Amino acid sequence: MEKMLEIGAKAVNYAQKLGVDEAEIFLYMENFTSVKFVGGVFASRSGAVKGIRGMLVRIAEPWIKKKGIPMITSGIRAGVGIRAVINKAIGFSSVSSLEEKRVLDAVEEAVKIAKVRPPDPNWCSLPEPEKPTHEGGIFDKKISGLDVEEMLQLCVDCCVAAGDFDKKINQAITAVFATSTYFSIVNTRGIEMSDKGTFFSGFVSTKAKSGTEEASSSDFLTSRTFTEDVRSIAISAAQRTMECFGRKPLSKKHVGTVVFENMSWSQLFSTIFAYGISSFNVQENRSILKGKIGKQVAKEDVSIVDDGTLPEGLGTSKIDDEGVPRQKTLIIDKGVLHGFLYDNYSAKREKQESTGNASRRKMFGAAAYANQPKIQPSNLILQPGNSGLESLISEVKDGVLVKGSLIGAFHSNVVTGDFSVTAENVFKIQNGTIVYPLKPCTIAGNFYAALNSIVNLGNDLKSFQNIMCPSVVVEKVVVST
Amino acid sequence: MDKALEHALKIGADFAEVKGEDTVTRSVEAVNKEVRIVSETHNVGIGVRVFYGKGIGFSFSNILDKEKVCSAVETALKIARASARKTLIKFKLAEVEVVEEKKSTKVHLHPRDVALEEKKDLCLRQCETAMAGNKQIANVTSAFKEYYGTIYYSNTEGTKVSYEPLLIGLRITCVAKKGKTIVDAMDYHGGSFGLEVFKEVSRTPEKLAENAAKWAIEKLKAKAAPAGRFEALIDPRLAGVLAHESFGHLSEADFVVIGASPLTGKIDQALGTEMVTIVDEGLPSKGGYSIYFDDEGVPCSRVEILKNGVLSYYLHSRETAKALKMKPTGNARSQDYSFEPIVRMRNTYFDAGDWKPEEALSELKQGIYAVDTAGGQVEDTGNFLFKAVRGYWVENGELKYPLRDVALTGNILELLKNVDAVCNDLEIFSNPFGGCGKMEQRVFVGTGGPHLKVKNVLFGGAR
Numbered sequence: 033m034e035k036m037l038e039i040g041a042k043a044v045n046y047a048q049k050l051g052v053d054e055a056e057i058f059l060y061m062e063n064f065t066s067v068k069f070v071g072g073v074f075a076s077r078s079g080a081v082k083g084i085r086g087m088l089v090r091i092a093e094p095w096i097k098k099k100g101i102p103m104i105t106s107g108i109r110a111g112v113g114i115r116a117v118i119n120k121a122i123g124f125s126s127v128s129s130l131e132e133k134r135v136l137d138a139v140e141e142a143v144k145i146a147k148v149r150p151p152d153p154n155w156c157s158l159p160e161p162e163k164p165t166h167e168g169g170i171f172d173k174k175i176s177g178l179d180v181e182e183m184l185q186l187c188v189d190c191c192v193a194a195g196d197f198d199k200k201i202n203q204a205i206t207a208v209f210a211t212s213t214y215f216s217i218v219n220t221r222g223i224e225m226s227d228k229g230t231f232f233s234g235f236v237s238t239k240a241k242s243g244t245e246e247a248s249s250s251d252f253l254t255s256r257t258f259t260e261d262v263r264s265i266a267i268s269a270a271q272r273t274m275e276c277f278g279r280k281p282l283s284k285k286h287v288g289t290v291v292f293e294n295m296s297w298s299q300l301f302s303t304i305f306a307y308g309i310s311s312f313n314v315q316e317n318r319s320i321l322k323g324k325i326g327k328q329v330a331k332e333d334v335s336i337v338d339d340g341t342l343p344e345g346l347g348t349s350k351i352d353d354e355g356v357p358r359q360k361t362l363i364i365d366k367g368v369l370h371g372f373l374y375d376n377y378s379a380k381r382e383k384q385e386s387t388g389n390a391s392r393r394k395m396f397g398a399a400a401y402a403n404q405p406k407i408q409p410s411n412l413i414l415q416p417g418n419s420g421l422e423s424l425i426s427e428v429k430d431g432v433l434v435k436g437s438l439i440g441a442f443h444s445n446v447v448t449g450d451f452s453v454t455a456e457n458v459f460k461i462q463n464g465t466i467v468y469p470l471k472p473c474t475i476a477g478n479f480y481a482a483l484n485s486i487v488n489l490g491n492d493l494k495s496f497q498n499i500m501c502p503s504v505v506v507e508k509v510v511v512s513t
Numbered sequence: 514m515d516k517a518l519e520h521a522l523k524i525g526a527d528f529a530e531v532k533g534e535d536t537v538t539r540s541v542e543a544v545n546k547e548v549r550i551v552s553e554t555h556n557v558g559i560g561v562r563v564f565y566g567k568g569i570g571f572s573f574s575n576i577l578d579k580e581k582v583c584s585a586v587e588t589a590l591k592i593a594r595a596s597a598r599k600t601l602i603k604f605k606l607a608e609v610e611v612v613e614e615k616k617s618t619k620v621h622l623h624p625r626d627v628a629l630e631e632k633k634d635l636c637l638r639q640c641e642t643a644m645a646g647n648k649q650i651a652n653v654t655s656a657f658k659e660y661y662g663t664i665y666y667s668n669t670e671g672t673k674v675s676y677e678p679l680l681i682g683l684r685i686t687c688v689a690k691k692g693k694t695i696v697d698a699m700d701y702h703g704g705s706f707g708l709e710v711f712k713e714v715s716r717t718p719e720k721l722a723e724n725a726a727k728w729a730i731e732k733l734k735a736k737a738a739p740a741g742r743f744e745a746l747i748d749p750r751l752a753g754v755l756a757h758e759s760f761g762h763l764s765e766a767d768f769v770v771i772g773a774s775p776l777t778g779k780i781d782q783a784l785g786t787e788m789v790t791i792v793d794e795g796l797p798s799k800g801g802y803s804i805y806f807d808d809e810g811v812p813c814s815r816v817e818i819l820k821n822g823v824l825s826y827y828l829h830s831r832e833t834a835k836a837l838k839m840k841p842t843g844n845a846r847s848q849d850y851s852f853e854p855i856v857r858m859r860n861t862y863f864d865a866g867d868w869k870p871e872e873a874l875s876e877l878k879q880g881i882y883a884v885d886t887a888g889g890q891v892e893d894t895g896n897f898l899f900k901a902v903r904g905y906w907v908e909n910g911e912l913k914y915p916l917r918d919v920a921l922t923g924n925i926l927e928l929l930k931n932v933d934a935v936c937n938d939l940e941i942f943s944n945p946f947g948g949c950g951k952m953e954q955r956v957f958v959g960t961g962g963p964h965l966k967v968k969n970v971l972f973g974g975a976r
Contacts, residue, residue, distance in 0.1 A: 100599065100600075104571070104596060105592075107572050125552070125555075126555065141555075145552070145553060148633045
């Protein structure tokens with residue numbers, strides 16, 4: 033990282049020589065390993081399995097435990113992203129290299145781009161240096177030194193464990209990802225900062241068949257440290273699959289109580305709410321929360337914070353991707369809206385302070401250095417309640433339990449908060465107990481309306497990347513087939 | 514790269530290959546004469562694939578010092594060894610000739626020699642033209658994008674090739690508004706060209722802008738397309754998408770190997786009328802995206818997938834060719850150095866026939882002229898649904914009035930049997946804005962064809 037700072041300083045000097053008003057260099061390196069293992073298909077049912085190297089392979093051999101299709105990739109992604117500002121016009125360029133010559137070439141390119149762009153009247157200046165208030169997130173040395181063989185074995189074990197859970201399980205896929213990241217930011221206002229972090233995630237999906245009925249489900253975990261808990265995820269994925277057998281159709285459209293398991297709710301929470309609390313979206317009139325600071329926007333039991341200082345949080349770091357210290361920001365306190373998330377640009381546009389929420393990370397797509405900073409939550413937390421999922425269910429007279437992943441959550445209307453998703457793991461609740469699984473259902477509602485009709489929150493806070501939330505019970509949700 | 518291969522053999526690999534990349538992607542976008550986006554990404558790195566026993570290992574790095582490159586090789590071998598013990602089945606690589614060659618596309622105005630200012634002007638000129646005097650045009654977006662650089666490939670069998678990919682494109686979208694009706698239309702041009710291509714009379718930024726504006730305004734008064742079965746004239750752009758999306762994917766041998774494609778086991782069978790030939794190749798004689806070698810170092814050969822209506826060949830990587838006892842075709846491609854190659858198309862098109870387009874039109878008694886497509890969906894059974902961008906109602910060989918909501922549905926294998934005229938106006942299109950996605954990898958492709966006349970096409974049937 034010292035070397036990254038050194039290159040960054042050279043690049044900033046070079047940009048100044050080229051006559052920029054301001055410049056910022058974001059240097060990034062990640063060491064990434066992905067191990068995926070497709071295990072097991074029944075002998076008699078020579079089914080097709082999506083497999084290795086883009087190839088679908090018909091496996092007609094018996095369910096050979098501990099053998100299947102491994103798919104492993106490991107590599108280093110490194111690069112820099114450069115912002116050059118001339119007369120309020122911002123030029124951005126990036127290069128996937130930390131070599132001095134290439135970095136300086138990219139600086140020249142950013143300057144050229146700034147010169148052809150029109151000035152941005154809302155631009156004030158790059159951030160000034162500020163001392164971080166905390167130590168940042170966990171860096172687990174075990175992750176940076178992980179052995180692929182050990183990771184593959186873990187995946188194989190998980191597939192076997194899932195297969196052993198029930199004979200009806202005919203396919204299991206396990207994937208684990210381990211990443212260590214290092215980044216530095218140098219700008220012309222004097223920021224020279226670095227941080228590093230480690231990330232680990234595990235994912236298990238299982239399919240099962242019984243007669244003509246098929247079911248599939250999955251579970252996953254994310255963590256800052258290496259954990260063998262993936263094994264318990266395998267069992268839980270298998271369990272989630274098996275409990276779907278014996279599905280009945282929904283007898284009639286249900287408008288009423290729905291219990292969203294933490295995983296299901298987190299998808300709506302992260303897609304819709306994270307959009308609505310971005311100050312940029314508020315400024316651009318794209319958030320329903322505009323003008324509601326100080327007002328009641330949710331039930332009194334609802335409190336939401338964004339906390340970039342939690343050591344175990346996936347979104348924690350000393351500084352954000354512009355070099356501003358991460359902090360804890362109160363969003364909703366007992367139902368009352370307190371504030372929004374800011375990066376440097378949106379903060380200065382309305383003479384506020386950045387809340388340290390600039391991020392260049394994307395879950396899919398280009399590596400961090402190739403993206404310009406955008407407002408994103410650090411760790412967005414919906415504060416938990418007091419009871420477990422079972423006890424939440426026990427208080428529901430007539431309702432529906434929604435578990436697992438929601439198809440279409442990411443296509444929700446982020447401006448209005450309307451959602452309409454398909455859930456495959458759905459259950460009928462009667463008099464406080466789960467009576468039977470339901471065939472896939474459509475769940476529709478409005479997220480912001482739901483914030484006002486949350487009647488209960490679970491104590492089962494779970495982490496989904498940088499979103500943490502418990503299970504919730506919501507009224508007035510529409511469930512149909 | 515040589516060192517990496519040497520190192521791979523030294524530490525015990527059966528086979529190793531390295532892909533190196535040094536490419537630039539640059540784009541400019543202007544909305545209503547205001548330059549909104551200018552971005553540039555320089556992609557440099559190497560990917561290493563190592564075979565060991567039944568196992569395959571892949572690793573990549575874009576830090577290119579000796580230590581990091583060797584460690585990528587070691588990681589790939591480590592992965593291959595670990596995988597070997599857990600792998601159920603694997604196909605070997607088909608044998609190929611050793612090749613040593615360097616290729617590049619020669620153009621007059623290579624984008625690397627043209628100032629950014631001029632590319633910005635292309636976009637501004639488009640906005641200017643589209644907005645001038647057209648009150649109904651509410652919004653104009655113009656984009657220019659370019660991709661170029663060098664791709665290197667070497668393997669331990671001795672193959673060592675490189676080529677300079679080049680792809681540029683200019684695109685304009687006009688939104689027209691009248692009352693509550695909002696419609697849009699688009700025109701574009703692109704391929705492995707130099708910027709001189711935008712000086713051709715029919716391809717100037719102004720011409721493209723005029724077309725988009727004209728089509729958008731025309732669409733304001735378009736009538737809804739009738740539903741039902743009609744005779745259809747399909748334009749070269751829509752023909753290209755049909756060739757690629759609905760037929761080409763079925764001919765990718767990775768789907769054939771496991772029997773997932775409806776083309777499995779149908780070599781030498783007649784699937785279409787005699788006049789239909791569908792080709793996939795790296796270097797079409799005009800237009801498209803020029804690819805000299807695939808990412809296994811195999812020269813891109815011209816494949817007539819369908820020849821005079823008869824299924825003749827599949828698209829192969831070395832692995833699938835071995836599995837099906839055929840010859841590799843140079844269809845193993847990866848998005849960039851950080852991905853492994855998989856079976857992909859290159860430039861896929863209906864080959865030219867001998868009808869003149871005006872003859873084909875005059876033969877159309879009553880039907881729909883369907884132009885270009887804004888998307889749709891295909892299934893691996895060959896079923897498709899495509900929404901044409903524009904359409905016209907045709908009677909007795911004359912375009913009567915414009916149509917909107919022109920959607921075609923059907924199965925490609927049926928459609929091929931209903932093609933009764935293939936014209937001589939073959940065009941191949943490619944641009945850097947989109948690309949074809951498969952298994953999380955996106956690659957640039959070309960698509961095309963001439964005008965096709967097809968009987969009995971189902972319109973408006975949203976299934």
